[in-house]
Amino acid sequence: MTRESTVVPYGRKPAGPPTTTPQAAGNVEELRAEVERLRRQNADLQGRVRTHPAIAVAQGILIERYGLRELTEAFALMRHVSQRANIKLHQLADALSRVPGPDTGAHLWFPRRAPTLPPPLHGVDVEQGAGANQGAVLGAALRRVLTIAGTDMGNLQLADRSGLRMEKHTGHPKAFTDFFAFVDGSTTACSQAAADHEQVTVRDVATAEVFDEDSRRTILEAGSRACHSVPLIDGQSLRGVISSHHARPLAGFSRTQLRELQITGQAVARWLTWHRDTVVFDALEELHRLARAAV
The missing domain is CATH 3.30.450.40 (GAF domain)
Structure with missing residues (x-):
């Protein structure tokens, strides 16, 4: 299904061009530049606020679950696995905190999970060999x-x-x-x-x-x-x-x-x-194996 948004009038054109002095025009440009700088800074801060807590929570889970000694060790393990699996660090961290953990002492996190092939993409032209990327x-x-x-x-x-x-x-x-x-x-x-x-x-x-x-x-x-x-x-x-x-x-x-x-x-x-159910879970399994071996 599809639908179209309804509309309302958006502003009115001024009766004529405003009169400004060169000094005023310069001040306006400075203000615009400052507003743009603040908008970009705000976007960067929003990204940090959303991403960093998820990674911090995942580090805490690894330390508590596997008895790792330091936050840096937990972070290094997650970064290594995310790079090998070609998934983003925040994606791995989110999965670690969202998916129920393995059974205590289990060698495998997902012992009964069967591998599956990726579904067809119907017209989406992906380069050969990149179907899991x-x-x-x-x-x-x-x-x-x-x-x-x-x-x-x-x-x-x-x-x-x-x-x-x-x-x-x-x-x-x-x-x-x-x-x-x-x-x-x-x-x-x-x-x-x-x-x-x-x-x-x-x-x-x-x-x-x-x-x-x-x-x-x-x-x-x-x-x-x-x-x-x-x-x-x-x-x-x-x-x-x-x-x-x-x-x-x-x-x-x-x-x-x-x-x-x-x-x-x-x-x-x-x-x-x-x-999510294949590549990300494979990464979680690898993280489980490496964390068990590290202690």
């Missing part, structure tokens, strides 16, 4: 959605316990990717698609009521006048959102396009579930 698959998924949508600007977010985390993007300036590095509110098209489990079309960002003013301004300044968000749904579980952005207002998509976008979203969601 999350970065490669997500990059190909984003390209597929943008091809269907007819644009070269968009982004892919993964769902975690704090909201939507930016994982892939193309065509966006740094101000955009910093601002939307994490989305945990309800005032964006991607958050609406995530909450409702259906595609959302915004025909004109300048007039759509879904956005708060900071989000609207950031999107418009990035050169986007329209967007479309596709939720990645596996059954009833949200795995993420892929959004296309367009330089001009949208007339909408055909039924064929919407169907292809839905099929792609569902296929990518199933692959993400497989990746």
Whole structure:
């Protein structure tokens, strides 16, 4: 399914150009630069706030569960395993704190888990041999959605316990990717698609009521006048959102396009579930083995 956001008037044009002195214009530019610096600093701090506690909790679990001596030893083990498994450190840390631990004294964390092959990706063109690489698959998924949508600007977010985390993007300036590095509110098209489990079309960002003013301004300044968000749904579980952005207002998509976008979203969601249950769990098993050997 898909729906379009309703719209409300967005501002009014002034009666004529404002009159400013050179000194005032210079002050305005300085203020704009300072605001931009603070926005980027805030985005960086938000990333640290969301990521560092999860890693700290995972370090504590390793120390308590396996009797490791220091936090640095726990961190070194997680970093080693995340690099070998080609998954991000925060993803491994989140899984460590979320998945029930192994039985006391067990040699294997998941003794009855059977290996499975990755599900088909239906039109998502992944390089040969990269079918288990999350970065490669997500990059190909984003390209597929943008091809269907007819644009070269968009982004892919993964769902975690704090909201939507930016994982892939193309065509966006740094101000955009910093601002939307994490989305945990309800005032964006991607958050609406995530909450409702259906595609959302915004025909004109300048007039759509879904956005708060900071989000609207950031999107418009990035050169986007329209967007479309596709939720990645596996059954009833949200795995993420892929959004296309367009330089001009949208007339909408055909039924064929919407169907292809839905099929792609569902296929990518199933692959993400497989990746979690296979690649991430393999990494947890390796972490269990190394931690047992370290004490």
